[in-house]
Amino acid sequence: MHIGYITPEYPHPEVSHAAGIATSIKNLANSLVKQGVRVTVFVYHQSKDAVIEAEGVTLHLIKKQSFKFLTWYYYRKLVNRYVNTIVKQEQIHLLEAPDWTGITAFMQFKVPLVIRFHGSDAYFCKLEGRKQKFKNFVFEKLALQKAKAYIAPTSYAGEETAKIFGLKRNNIKTIHYGLDLDRFVNTHPEQFQPKTLLYIGTIIRKKGVLELAEVFNRLIDKDPNAQLLLIGGDSGDIKTGSTSTYALMQSLFSETAKSKVNYLGKIPYSEVQEHIKNAHVCTFPSFAETLGMVTIESMALQKPVVNTSLGWAQELIDDEVNGYLIYPKDTAAYAKKIITLFEDKALCLKLGQAARKKVELNFDIQKQVKKNIDYYQSLLL
Known part of the structure; x- marks a missing residue:
């Protein structure tokens, strides 16, 4: 079997951009090859x-x-022609594309097309409560209508996307993203930088970073030794028109809290693991995800995670068993839970061990790749 992926990003030095979509595709691609x-x-x-x-x-x-x-x-037609040429030359059996902005709208292929719900613009607009550009909705719907089938990384993402676009749910297969767990090993989970709170992701409103600023202010009030480490590219803010969401965060930090924040910006993916291992607690207070790769990466490295309580996260974490789920706007409860973890090392290690087991059970790429292969083959019959 020969599978082709159409994507705007992939983790490679020659590729201009790589984020969550890129990581999930590479994990799957490498496992398929094996x-x-x-x-x-x-x-x-x-x-x-x-x-x-x-x-x-x-x-x-x-x-x-x-x-x-x-x-x-x-440009879509140019990409379409090129892909069709390679499909014919290399005998590719099936293509997969993301739903974001409907790149495959107006494209025609000789082989089946599967669209994976990495997160359409319409999906994120719905979760964020903002209006979508009509053109983007049309492109995404056209692209989805031309696909033979769909894959969702969480059932929540599949159900919400089906509602938005009026898709038949029996054409949607839920297959979680997977991790190569041999590459996510923390041999000394008991060793970390005490009182360090880690956030990884784009600095953007939908990820809950403005709420995180308020959470950290509360942490500093209770524990002046707390530290916040932020990793990820800055982004403009749609609501205010600001060119920097990090600047908005800075305006929210108390003077004491501001001195305890370290923002690294974008760093090479290869360096992220060490920061996760070094963290005391990882937090992802997002309002809009389809799954959230950094959550399962942190869990795999046996970190206690305080996560959002919204739909998709309930498929990653069992609240109070292998992490915590709290609505990001409840900043008092959010901060209280982090303080509890800062003060209880044994609890952190217990949650971290349970988190690793959860990932081994549901997000091991060796298990997930077989589900993908079986589904692909069913579409070629």
Whole structure:
């Protein structure tokens, strides 16, 4: 079997951008290769055209181009032609694409197309309670209508997307993202930097970072030794028009809290693990995710996680068993739970061990890759 992935991002030095979608695709692609499946990845909106071999996966970088008019249409057609050429040459059996902005709208393929719900613009707009551009909704719906089937990383993401676009739920298969657990090992979970709270993700309103600022103010009031480490790129803010959400966070921090915040910005993915291992507690107070890779990565490394209580997170964490689920706007309860963890090392280790077991059970890529292969094969019958 030969599977092709169409994506705007992938973790590789020659690729201009890589985030959660990229990580999940690479984890799956590498595991498919180990199972004897050929994998080709088409990465669009790149700075150059190139073909690269990476860990058994063939990457086709497709240069971003502009046209005199209707660039959104003609660039899609350019990508479509290129993908179809390689599909025919390399005998690719099935293609998969993300739902975000409906990249495959106006595209036609000779092989089945599966769309994975990494998170459409419509999905995030609904969760954030903001209005979506009509054009984006049309593109995403057109793309979904042309797909043969769909994969959702959580049942919640699948159900919400089905509601938004009027999809038949029996065409949606829930398959969680997976981790190569051999690469996520914490041999000394008892060793960490005390009172360090870690957040990883884009600094953007929908991730709950403004609420996190208030949570940290409360932490500092109770424990002046607390520290907050932030990792991730800054982003503009849709609501206020600010070019920097981190600047908005800074305006919310108390003077005492501000001196205890360390913002690293974007760092290489290879360095993130050490920061997770070093953290006392990891927190992800998001209002909009489909799953949240950093949550399961932190759990795999045996960290106590205080997470959002919203839909998708309930499929990752069993509250008070292998982590905590709290609504981000309840900043008092959020801070109280983190303080409890800061003051109880034994509880942290207990939750961390249970978190690792949860990931081994539900998010091991060796189990998830077989589910993906079985589903792909069912679509080729």
